[in-house]
Amino acid sequence: MKRLLAVLLFGLVACTAGGRQANSVTYKPPPPLILVAIVDPTSGTLPDQLHQLGGVVRAGASPGEALVVMLMQAHVAGTYVVRRGDSLSSIAGANGLTLAEIEAANPQFGPLSGRNFGLIYQGEKVTLPDRGAQDPLALVSRAPAGPPLPVLLQAPHEPSNPTDFQQAEYNRTVAANKATNDARIAAWRAEAERAVQPWQSQVTATLDAKAGTMATGTATTPGQALSASIILGVTTLQGLQGRRTLLILGGADGGPGAFAPHSLAGIDLVIANVADPAAGNAWTAAGKSAGAASVSVLDVALTQLQLAQVVNQ
Numbered sequence: 001m002k003r004l005l006a007v008l009l010f011g012l013v014a015c016t017a018g019g020r021q022a023n024s025v026t027y028k029p030p031p032p033l034i035l036v037a038i039v040d041p042t043s044g045t046l047p048d049q050l051h052q053l054g055g056v057v058r059a060g061a062s063p064g065e066a067l068v069v070m071l072m073q074a075h076v077a078g079t080y081v082v083r084r085g086d087s088l089s090s091i092a093g094a095n096g097l098t099l100a101e102i103e104a105a106n107p108q109f110g111p112l113s114g115r116n117f118g119l120i121y122q123g124e125k126v127t128l129p130d131r132g133a134q135d136p137l138a139l140v141s142r143a144p145a146g147p148p149l150p151v152l153l154q155a156p157h158e159p160s161n162p163t164d165f166q167q168a169e170y171n172r173t174v175a176a177n178k179a180t181n182d183a184r185i186a187a188w189r190a191e192a193e194r195a196v197q198p199w200q201s202q203v204t205a206t207l208d209a210k211a212g213t214m215a216t217g218t219a220t221t222p223g224q225a226l227s228a229s230i231i232l233g234v235t236t237l238q239g240l241q242g243r244r245t246l247l248i249l250g251g252a253d254g255g256p257g258a259f260a261p262h263s264l265a266g267i268d269l270v271i272a273n274v275a276d277p278a279a280g281n282a283w284t285a286a287g288k289s290a291g292a293a294s295v296s297v298l299d300v301a302l303t304q305l306q307l308a309q310v311v312n313q
Helices: 002-014 046-059 088-094 099-105 164-213 222-238 277-289 300-312
Strands: 024-026 033-039 066-071 076-081 125-129 137-142 151-153 243-248 268-274 294-299
Touching: 033 046, 033 222, 033 300, 046 066, 046 164, 046 268, 046 300, 066 222, 088 099, 088 125, 099 125, 125 222, 137 164, 151 164, 222 243, 268 277, 268 300, 277 294, 294 300
Parallel strands: 033 066, 033 243, 243 268, 268 294
Antiparallel strands: 024 151, 066 137, 076 125
């Protein structure tokens, strides 16, 4: 009986509740990219902007990555903060909108975030679209979840006052565990890349098709349109989990509007195709003032050379 108890005790120490070895841990990959890209449909460069975005997706993607492409326009009616007892349906009715219109303007509450539009939380922000405006969302898509995460070996406890033999054994175990972990992570990454390749191909094909068929929009006041689109983009990003990035591909030469304090907190801001250095400096200052995690301003040449690297870093 004592021997049986000893065996059972050893089993409890050696394994976790899920049956995994106690000296192991599940690999935690970097958070997926959550990218909201704003394109300017009023300029003749819309096809170029969409092709540039396709290059970003083609250059790299990860499981669970999300992409929302927004057309820059001034028609965003406002933002509503969810109160206790609210639903998207009740918010739509109170603001003269249909549920479909609310859902279309707020992809962060649907499959993009693993939700089904039926659940919203107090304090979340809901975009209220202008009924007379064109749907600003040109593309909403999310990459598949990818393969199961690998289990990694943890380093053993380092012995205190070890003998030379004990230290050598410890060093050997650490090196062996690292080699095993590196191999498991590399295998997972290779499988993850294969898992998202069909998504990359589908998204880039869609962007290429839109570049060839999407009509140029009616010119609006650039600053007003971009400010409204940024509000919409930030509201979308705030409802999603991951490495949040706001990419502005067109219309940035007019400079930024006024950002509310902390409105870009936790968001990487990337401004592309900037021809005016003064506008670039203004974007950098405004982004940092609004609490952006990082601000990258790329002129036209750097956009061609470095955009994919900057966004996917």
